[in-house]
Amino acid sequence: MTEHPVPAPVVPPLVRPRRLRTTPALRRMVAEQQVQARQLVLPVFIREGLTEPRPVSSMPGVVQHTRDSLLAAVSEAAELGLGGVMLFGVPEHKDATGSGALDPSGVLNLAITDVVAEVGDQLTVMSDLCLDEFTDHGHCGVLTADGRVDNDQTLAAYADMARAQAHAGVDMVGPSGMMDGQVRVIRDALDAFEHTDVGILAYSAKYASAFFGPFREAVDSSLVGDRRTYQQDPANAREGVREALLDVQEGADMVMVKPALPYLDVVRRVREAVDVPVAAYNVSGEYAQLEAAAERGWIDREAAILETLTSIHRAGADVILTYWASEAARLLTR
Numbered sequence: 461m462t463e464h465p466v467p468a469p470v471v472p473p474l475v476r477p478r479r480l481r482t483t484p485a486l487r488r489m490v491a492e493q494q495v496q497a498r499q500l501v502l503p504v505f506i507r508e509g510l511t512e513p514r515p516v517s518s519m520p521g522v523v524q525h526t527r528d529s530l531l532a533a534v535s536e537a538a539e540l541g542l543g544g545v546m547l548f549g550v551p552e553h554k555d556a557t558g559s560g561a562l563d564p565s566g567v568l569n570l571a572i573t574d575v576v577a578e579v580g581d582q583l584t585v586m587s588d589l590c591l592d593e594f595t596d597h598g599h600c601g602v603l604t605a606d607g608r609v610d611n612d613q614t615l616a617a618y619a620d621m622a623r624a625q626a627h628a629g630v631d632m633v634g635p636s637g638m639m640d641g642q643v644r645v646i647r648d649a650l651d652a653f654e655h656t657d658v659g660i661l662a663y664s665a666k667y668a669s670a671f672f673g674p675f676r677e678a679v680d681s682s683l684v685g686d687r688r689t690y691q692q693d694p695a696n697a698r699e700g701v702r703e704a705l706l707d708v709q710e711g712a713d714m715v716m717v718k719p720a721l722p723y724l725d726v727v728r729r730v731r732e733a734v735d736v737p738v739a740a741y742n743v744s745g746e747y748a749q750l751e752a753a754a755e756r757g758w759i760d761r762e763a764a765i766l767e768t769l770t771s772i773h774r775a776g777a778d779v780i781l782t783y784w785a786s787e788a789a790r791l792l793t794r
């Protein structure tokens with residue numbers, strides 16, 4: 461007769477963290493945080509001269525809007541209770557100095573006025589304040605004769621752009637060009653023209669990132685080369701904190717870290733270093749990689765979207781810019 465081994469005695473655990481995970485109601489009760497629709501901002505693209513919305517192929521579900529489709533998208537965002545929208549303009553004609561950005565009847569400035577008229581009482585209307593959508597070389601500033609991005613000449617253009625956007629009625633401008641001193645120059649220009657209530661959401665810690673790839677298609681950018689002389693080196697986290705602190709000193713009302721997922725440590729460090737609200741931008745490449753995996757059936761799309769936004773929020777972002785904003789607002793109320 462074979463002898464059955466006697467099971468070894470097990471000392472039952474005294475502490476059982478699993479107990480708090482037993483039922484959905486209990487899990488919901490003890491959840492440490494939950495991102496809400498009011499904290500989400502939808503970035504939108506408006507393209508001059510379109511008669512039909514044009515899909516951005518590297519960002520499935522995202523389009524370049526016509527005037528009408530833009531107003532439909534922002535109305536939906538308002539109904540869903542989002543925090544705001546971030547507007548990007550794509551002009552039909554680009555030039556070396558990005559003059560379309562300063563033109564009061566340029567695509568972005570007109571869109572600001574339209575969107576404010578439509579949803580200005582329900583959403584915070586924000587606009588990208590940068591030249592890259594408007595320049596034929598695709599850089600965020602004006603170039604010197606030998607092809608470098610000229611910081612201080614660019615600042616002068618940003619001041620004019622801020623004035624045009626404020627005049628069009630925007631609530632907050634989002635300087636994203638990473639020129640030194642940009643927040644201060646923009647604050648001064650806004651105040652000088654009696655737009656003291658227009659806020660600044662500074663893209664403070666913005667990295668020279670491969671995750672901006674699909675955005676280039678979304679704004680018809682023809683950038684040759686890279687942005688490493690003004691956007692930050694992905695290796696540098698302390699420098700991200702330094703940039704955020706400088707922007708607060710210069711008058712930023714909110715600061716942003718961008719991209720979000722590869723820089724959650726920077727989000728956390730900036731959150732701990734400043735007292736203003738911190739935003740994070742879940743950028744085009746973060747969107748594209750998840751959508752591509754979902755398209756192949758390799759990932760649970762909706763669960764991954766919510767987990768993504770939860771992670772960014774958990775890292776310390778008060779506000780999240782995401783192309784999933786409207787969809788996420790719907791998922792969150794389910």
Ligand code: PBG
Pocket residue numbers: 588590591592593600636637671672673674675687742743744745
């Ligand atoms: C600059 C700007 C960029 C993005 C937002 N503002 C592009 C860049 O700096 O290269 C990228 C956003 C995204 O990738 O979703 N105007």
